[in-house]
Amino acid sequence: MSITFKRINHFHICIPADQLEEARIFYQEVLGLELIARPDTVFEKPGYWFNIGDVQLHLGVEKALGYTERHTALEVSDLASAKKHLEENGIEISSQPKVAGWERFAFLDPFGNRMELIQIE
Secondary structure: OOOOOOOOOEEEEEEOHHHHHHHHHHHHHHOOOEEEOOOHHHOOOOEEEEEEOOEEEEEEEOOOOOOOOOOEEEEOOOHHHHHHHHHHOOOOEEEOOOEOOEEEEEEEOOOOOEEEEEEEO
16 A cells, blocks of 8 residues: 655745744745635644645744755746845845756745745756
């Protein structure tokens, strides 16, 4: 017997408690993600949920780890425009080793979560 996976439902990243509102602004206004309802009565700690296509991003409260190999990779349709937009918003870009068929870079969000953006060639 094996597990039949359908898709990724959501991924969860952590934000320091004192920066949660700043994180909502970054993800909603800078990255342009759609804020969606979160069943707050179910959770002890505050947070926010966003749509990214047919996957959700969940923000929760916990101390960030900083730059590690752990990361979330998101595919975009125009990597150059995404890079320019992030740089214009003060985000430092980190080039990544070339992977055949991919253009990519990484960055830390303002809360210490490493993200990678990829464009499939």
